[in-house]
Amino acid sequence: xxxxxxxxxxxxxxxxxxxxxxxxxxxxxxxxxxxxxxxxxxxxxxxxxxxxxxxxxxxxxxxxxxxxxxxxxxxxxxxxxxxxxxxxxxxxxxxxxxxxxxxxxxxxxxxxxxxxxxxxxxxxxxxxxxxxxxxxxxxxxxxxxx
Numbered sequence: 001x002x003x004x005x006x007x008x009x010x011x012x013x014x015x016x017x018x019x020x021x022x023x024x025x026x027x028x029x030x031x032x033x034x035x036x037x038x039x040x041x042x043x044x045x046x047x048x049x050x051x052x053x054x055x056x057x058x059x060x061x062x063x064x065x066x067x068x069x070x071x072x073x074x075x076x077x078x079x080x081x082x083x084x085x086x087x088x089x090x091x092x093x094x095x096x097x098x099x100x101x102x103x104x105x106x107x108x109x110x111x112x113x114x115x116x117x118x119x120x121x122x123x124x125x126x127x128x129x130x131x132x133x134x135x136x137x138x139x140x141x142x143x144x145x146x
Contacts, residue, residue, distance in 0.1 A: 019037070020035045020036055020037045020038070020080075021035070021036040021038070021102050021105045021106055022034065022035055022036075022102070023036070023098045023099075023101035023102035023105060024098055024101070025093075025094045025095060025096065025097030025098025025099070025100070025101060025122075026094050026097060026098075026122055027086065027090045027091075027093040027094040027097060027122075027123055028085075028086050028090045028123075028125070028126055028127070029085040029086045029090070029126070030083060030084070030085045030086030030087070030090040030091045030093070030094040031083065031084060031085055031094060032081055032082070032083040032091065032094035032095040032097070032098040033081065033082045033083070033098065034079060034080075034081050034095070034098035034099055034101070034102045035079065035080040035081070035102075036077055036078075036079055036099070036102035036103070036105075036106060037077060037078040037079070037080070038077060038106065039076075039077075040076060040077045040078030040079075041075065041076075041078065042074055042075045042076070042077070042078070043078045043079075044064075044078070044079045044081075045078075045079065045080045045081065046064075046081045046083060046095065047081070047082060047083060051064055051079075051081075055088065055092050060088060060089065060092045061092075063089075063092040063093055063096055064092045064095050064096060064099075066096055066117070066119065067096050067099045067100040067103060067114060067117075067119045068099060068103075070113060070114065070117050070119070071103055071110050071113060071114070073103065073106075077106075079099065079102075081095055081098065081099075083095060093123070096119060097119065097120075097122060097123075099119075100114045100119035100120050101120065104120065
């Protein structure tokens with residue numbers, strides 16, 4: 001029974017593998033699930049909207065497209081991305097991370113270029129937890145001598 005399930009899962013993976021490449025990107029609490037379609041025309045969709053409708057400012061769009069611009073793949077692939085958590089800036093950075101990982105799966109020779117730009121490194125900085133007796137992680141209550 002378990003053997004049949006494993007074979008079925010492997011077959012599904014092969015079908016999915018031929019259709020698109022999958023990668024996951026993250027930043028703070030944001031997660032982006034990226035599907036990269038090989039033969040495309042430069043259509044980028046984020047949460048069911050075009051990427052420039054979802055990321056409205058030019059700076060966020062630049063962050064989103066940074067990995068694609070670095071390797072000149074703006075016009076020959078399509079992307080479908082689901083992103084959630086965090087803020088809009090964090091989501092754009094998570095998308096960039098996921099796109100870079102998907103591009104490495106597409107072509108292993110792009111890895112050194114993307115690594116040099118810093119797109120493959122998951123930024124480990126997250127918000128520090130609140131400590132007992134303090135107002136925030138490090139902010140202490142006002143001290144009074146008397």
